[in-house]
Amino acid sequence: MPGPALALALALALLVAAATPGLAQQVIINKLDDLDHGIWPGTGNLVRTSRHCVASTAPGNLFSITIVGDGPGGAFEARNGAATLVYDVRYRDRSGVPFVPVLAGVPLTNLVGRNNPNNCRGQRQRVRIRFRAADMAAALAGTYTGVLTLIVAPM
Amino acid sequence: MPVSGPPTGAFSCLVRSALGGAVLATLVAAPVAWAASDGTIGSTSTGNLTITVTIDNLVQVTGFADMAFGTYTGAGNLQDTNNLCVFSTTRGYNVTATSDTGAFTLAGGAIDTIPYAVTWDDSGNIGGAGATVLTHNTLAVGFATDATSTTCAGVGGATAVLTVDMTEANLLAAAADTYQSVLTVVVGPE
Numbered sequence: 001m002p003g004p005a006l007a008l009a010l011a012l013a014l015l016v017a018a019a020t021p022g023l024a025q026q027v028i029i030n031k032l033d034d035l036d037h038g039i040w041p042g043t044g045n046l047v048r049t050s051r052h053c054v055a056s057t058a059p060g061n062l063f064s065i066t067i068v069g070d071g072p073g074g075a076f077e078a079r080n081g082a083a084t085l086v087y088d089v090r091y092r093d094r095s096g097v098p099f100v101p102v103l104a105g106v107p108l109t110n111l112v113g114r115n116n117p118n119n120c121r122g123q124r125q126r127v128r129i130r131f132r133a134a135d136m137a138a139a140l141a142g143t144y145t146g147v148l149t150l151i152v153a154p155m
Numbered sequence: 156m157p158v159s160g161p162p163t164g165a166f167s168c169l170v171r172s173a174l175g176g177a178v179l180a181t182l183v184a185a186p187v188a189w190a191a192s193d194g195t196i197g198s199t200s201t202g203n204l205t206i207t208v209t210i211d212n213l214v215q216v217t218g219f220a221d222m223a224f225g226t227y228t229g230a231g232n233l234q235d236t237n238n239l240c241v242f243s244t245t246r247g248y249n250v251t252a253t254s255d256t257g258a259f260t261l262a263g264g265a266i267d268t269i270p271y272a273v274t275w276d277d278s279g280n281i282g283g284a285g286a287t288v289l290t291h292n293t294l295a296v297g298f299a300t301d302a303t304s305t306t307c308a309g310v311g312g313a314t315a316v317l318t319v320d321m322t323e324a325n326l327l328a329a330a331a332d333t334y335q336s337v338l339t340v341v342v343g344p345e
Contacts, residue, residue: 007296024197029201034207035204038208039209042213050191077323085210117200137244140246141210144210144212145205145207147204153199
């Protein structure tokens, strides 16, 4: 290739490379269900688990998750008027691993999801909510409701 | 009443709880908006779910023990108490007491009976009604408990006192025998 032609080809290649945007890593969380713990029978904890799907295009399909409640500062609290009832949250990204305690607003990292955000298959990820018997015994009668927000990001 | 000789009869008052577990009352639950929402694809993705639990109107009374008064010696009144733990998710409750004799009386083998009085005392609890003499098979309302655990932990293990009293006059009026009654106490939330 003559010198001018080679120079032009290199210039075009650099131009194309500069104009091509990097593929941003993407993530999705879906297939979530509400968690109705029902009526406390007066003894024992109440535990419910919401299965869902997280997919990430990051290497290894890694993602992080940050979970907050709608209590003050993101606290895990359900409310009935002015009365509050705390609950705790655990999370696991796949079967065969233990549930990990979650602190409100503190990310869990290096979790593994599915690979295709456009087709997040199954409900392998799980968030578990527990109301403790001692807390419910101390609470006044009523229906307590809270909203849990789960934010995932690729890693 | 003159006593012709030392009373030889013995009697006992057996007090038992007929409330084995919690008494439930229906509570109208507030409508719940089912609002789980999925995230969308992006550099972050956010989902929400709603968490709900209902604490019903629950009450429990524990701590009953039989009252064995032994052999009456011929002088004085007799009294015994049970320190009870009343737990209520409403912090309020009512009490109904009945005896298997149809009245607050101890029954012996003969026709004689010995009347007794039953008192329920929730003094010491916020909003308590205080010592209240119960009427047989009649709802007594307005009692309170500070218990926030089913075992009354943190409030001394008891929030109510059940007292049974028999007067000397009634004891002396009874023929020698063994007397007994099963007292049933039902506690309900309010």
